[in-house]
Every structure is written in C-alpha cells, then in structure tokens.
Amino acid sequence: MKSMKFAVLATLSAVALSTAAQAADYLSLNVGEFAALRRANYHAGQFGAEYRFDEMGYGIHPIVGGFITSHDSTYGYGGFNWDVALLKNELYLVPNFAVGAYSKGNGKDLGGALEFRSGIELDYQFVNAQQVGVALNHISNAGIYSHNGGEETIMATYSIPVGTIKNWLHF
Numbered sequence: 001m002k003s004m005k006f007a008v009l010a011t012l013s014a015v016a017l018s019t020a021a022q023a024a025d026y027l028s029l030n031v032g033e034f035a036a037l038r039r040a041n042y043h044a045g046q047f048g049a050e051y052r053f054d055e056m057g058y059g060i061h062p063i064v065g066g067f068i069t070s071h072d073s074t075y076g077y078g079g080f081n082w083d084v085a086l087l088k089n090e091l092y093l094v095p096n097f098a099v100g101a102y103s104k105g106n107g108k109d110l111g112g113a114l115e116f117r118s119g120i121e122l123d124y125q126f127v128n129a130q131q132v133g134v135a136l137n138h139i140s141n142a143g144i145y146s147h148n149g150g151e152e153t154i155m156a157t158y159s160i161p162v163g164t165i166k167n168w169l170h171f
Contacts, residue, residue: 025162026052030135032155034069035108042108045070046153052081059083063098067153072105075139077117094121094133102139111145121157131159 028050035042048067055061059082066076079098086093095118102115119137126132135157140150 024054026131026159027162027165028052028065028131028157028159030067030155030157032135032153034067034071034073034153035151036154037152042071042151044073044107046155048155052159055083059085063096065098066100069105069107071107073103073107074105075102075115075117076100079117081121090125092121092123092125092131092133094123094135095119096121096137108149108151109147110139110149110151111141111147114141114144115139116142119153123157123159128164129161130164131157133157133159 030046030048030050032046034044034046046067046069048065050063050065053062061081061083062078063081064078066074068074077098077100079096079100081094081096084093084095085091097119098117100115100117101113102110103113104110117137117139119135121133121135123131123133133156135153135155137153137155138150139153141148
C-alpha cells in the first residue's frame with residue numbers, strides 16, 4: 001500500500017512540476033544603487049529578487065518581489081510588468097508598476113509605509129531564455145503622506161526561467 005501511495009504521489013508531483021516548468025515564470029535577481037539620481041546622504045547598495053509570473057495576456061506579467069539596502073531599508077511589493085518586444089525573443093522594454101510596504105531601517109524616510117514603484121527596464125534575452133538588463137525605478141508615496149521623500153533606483157538585473165532552475169536542481 002505504501003508503494004502505491006508513493007507511486008501516485010510521485011506521478012502527481014512529476015505532472016505538476018513538468019507543467020510548471022513549461023510556464024514562462026522567471027526569477028529575477030538585481031543589484032544596484034538606492035537614491036541613485038539625487039545628491040543625498042542616503043546613497044546605498046540595493047539587493048533584491050523578483051518573481052515574474054507567466055503572462056496573463058498582452059505581455060502583462062504579475063510580479064512580487066522585494067529588496068534590502070546596505071542601510072537596512074526594505075521594500076516588499078506586488079504589481080505588474082509589461083513586456084514590449086523591441087526585437088522579438090531578443091530585446092525587451094519593460095515598463096512596470098507596483099505597490100508595497102517600505103521600512104526605512106537606517107536609510108531614507110520616504111514618508112510612510114505605503115509606497116508606489118514605477119519604472120522602466122531594458123532586457124536582452126539570450127537563446128536559452130535567460131535575460132540581463134538594466135532597470136530604473138522611482139519609489140514614492142504619491143503625496144498620500146505629509147512628507148513625500150521619493151527616490152530612484154538603478155539596478156542591473158539577471159532573470160532566469162524557473163523551469164531552468166528546476167532542471168538544474170533535477171526536480
């Protein structure tokens with residue numbers, strides 16, 4: 001009986017993983033500078049990750065992610081990317097919008113916890129579907145608090161299909 005349960009569980013797991021591996025979900029890692037475009041004492045290194053779900057339609061992808069700075073500021077968010085092919089399967093312009101929660105840590109006060117992110121990214125896609133790019137984002141509270149200390153971030157990005165990671169790990 002145990003071997004039958006194991007076989008059913010193994011088969012269901014294999015089907016679920018193979019289906020997920022075919023989806024165009026990406027894991028994107030980024031590194032860059034927080035407070036990149038202003039003269040301020042808040043310049044900080046920024047390190048983050050973003051999960052980009054398979055396309056919903058019209059090139060729109062839901063995203064969730066977060067970052068931490070070298071001043072212990074953190075931001076977690078959810079939103080959308082829109083992949084605009086400049087050269088199909090090679091070069092993409094990716095406008096994005098997200099909303100999330102910010103904690104200043106020892107970094108810059110952006111005015112409150114609720115912060116909005118808008119940005120643009122330029123990605124080059126290799127034949128193996130992995131991507132490298134550069135991203136510019138603006139984070140601010142859109143004036144919903146009395147203080148709106150928005151900032152810009154510039155990041156280098158590396159994105160890899162989740163299916164590739166699963167293949168590397170032999171799932």
